[in-house]
Amino acid sequence: MRMRKVLGAIGIAAVGGLIGVTAPMGMSPAVAQAAATPQPLASLDGSWLVVPRRTPGSVAIGGIPRSFVLSSDGRTVTGEFRFNGWVYPIANMVARPDGFAFDLTGKPPFVKMRAKLSAGGRFLDVWIGDEVVGVAPFLARRVTPAELATVERDAPRPDNMTKLPLPALHDVGVKNLAPTPPMGWNSWNVFREAVDDAAVRAMADRLVATGLRDAGYRYVTIDDGWQGKRDAAGVLHPNAKFPDMKGLVDYIHARGLKVGIYSSPGPVTCTGYIGSHGHEKQDAKTYAAWGVDLLKYDWCSASNIYDTKTEMQAQYQKMGDALAETGRAIVYSLCQYGLFDVGSWGNRVGGHLWRTGGDSIEGDLWHAIDFRFDHNGNAAHAGPSAWNDADMMLVGIDGLTPEEYRTHYTLWTMAASPIILGNDLRTMTPATKALVANREVIAIDQDPLGIQGRRVSQDGKTEIWTKRLADGSTAVALFNRGDAPAAMTVRWGGAVGVAQPKMLRDVWRGADLPVRPSYTTTVPRHGAILLRAF
Ligand code: GAL
DSSP: OHHHHHHHHTTHHHHTOOTTOOOOOOSOHHHHTSOSSOOOGGGGOEEEEEESSSSTTSSOSSSOOOEEEEEEOSSOEEEEEEETTEEEEEEEEEEETTEEEEEEOSSSOOEEEEEEEETTTTEEEEEEEETTTEEEEEEEEEEOHHHHHHHHHHSOOOOOOSOOOOOOOOOOOOOOSOSSOOEEEESHHHHGGGOOHHHHHHHHHHHHHTTHHHHTOOEEEOOSSOEEEEOTTOOEEEOTTOSOHHHHHHHHHHTTOEEEEEEOSSSBOTTSOBOOTTOHHHHHHHHHHHTOOEEEEEOGGGGGTOOSHHHHHHHHHHHHHHHHHHOSOOEEEEESTTGGGGGGTTTTTTOSEEEOSSOTTSSOHHHHHHHHTTOSOOGGGOBTTBEEEOOSOOTTSTTSOHHHHHHHHHHHHHTTOOEEEOSOGGGOOHHHHHHHTOHHHHHHHTOTTOOOOEEEEEETTEEEEEEEOTTSOEEEEEEEOSSSOEEEEEETTSTTOOOOOSOEEETTTTEEEOOOSEEEEEEOTTEEEEEEEO
């Protein structure tokens, strides 16, 4: 956890996405197959600018450039990695048959890196991390010092990079702006930093045209990558991809939708865009003036500066107060990966929902879903305007089977998690649409009682969850996390704590089932059955 936090802290999530990744990836085959003769250390000399290639998130488009500046004395290489406004001195550079290995030092200390020259020394393939936390690849291009200086001169510059005075903790007093778990669409999973005005407008249009708005998906959230620079008065403006933010917000509102935006309590976001540190009131006013309805506030670089739970609470409280002061109804979405038992204080800082872990989109997708069975926050903290957020949906993004998507959606529904789609709605298949638009399933997630369902029985890889609903009925989910189909039985009146119903629905199929003293079915591998017992 410590290591992951450290990596997350310098925004490695943005380079390749490591927050929450547990799958060990090992060294890239490209490194393993490299020539057996070590490349000379002197060939690393010079300036290297991180450029997009391996992952869409590998460079800030309008964000802060990332670079290496290296120099060798024939025996070793020294220099620095400039990352999101921070400078990490490089140490312990060694040439190996498979490339170079070195460490980043500074705060946070100790990050392992590997690199290899490619394309005749014009590119540097870089891997950050190690076999324990996972390895994220990215690419740097050789540039002249003058070229790097120009890029850095024109780039946004974070300010307030050190600790600022923190307010005493108090209760911000949360308004009931999210009586049921927020539903909508967020740009991150599909667009990352490439998100732009046209893409967001297109998604708003698709929410309307597909009927998803009317099924409940109301928030269109622009995640990281919209920010530009602060002007002389400190007001933050969008970057060139968002020429008219107010116009965009009006466009979305005109379609009966709400607008979400993204920032960080640190000076810089996870991907290297300007954050709100020291500008909380100013930024909240800007969002309110644009007409924003939700703020996702992502810890990111704040962990380079603040360490303790109290500091984190104070940082989130600052923005909670700032949002309240605007007088606009803005839903406040905390994103700090579930640290410090956030559900126990999220409401006090003004939060309406809070993430319970790292990013689902990173690493092995089934593993990410499976992980949430055991890590979805403390159900006792959940309720109207207090939601444990299991992260954006992976439905409709390649990497899971149809059964796994259904299990994913069922688990989020039982956990009363916000349901924020992350797929490209322009290319959504009929099967994906049918899955996310199932009104009977949505009704269980959106039940006004706001109870977070819980696991009531477990047998090996199979488990049963129940969730009490406002009309007195109960949702019962049968999950099979195992790799083979499994027969499962619910005995009414037994351990699951649900009396024999008068009526039983198979919710996904929208069909009534015969009522018997028990219900037995075969659940596919990684599958789920969702029942509603009346
Ligand atoms: C991560 C966050 C993601 C996304 C990303 C943007 O920390 O968990 O959901 O917002 O930052 O850089």
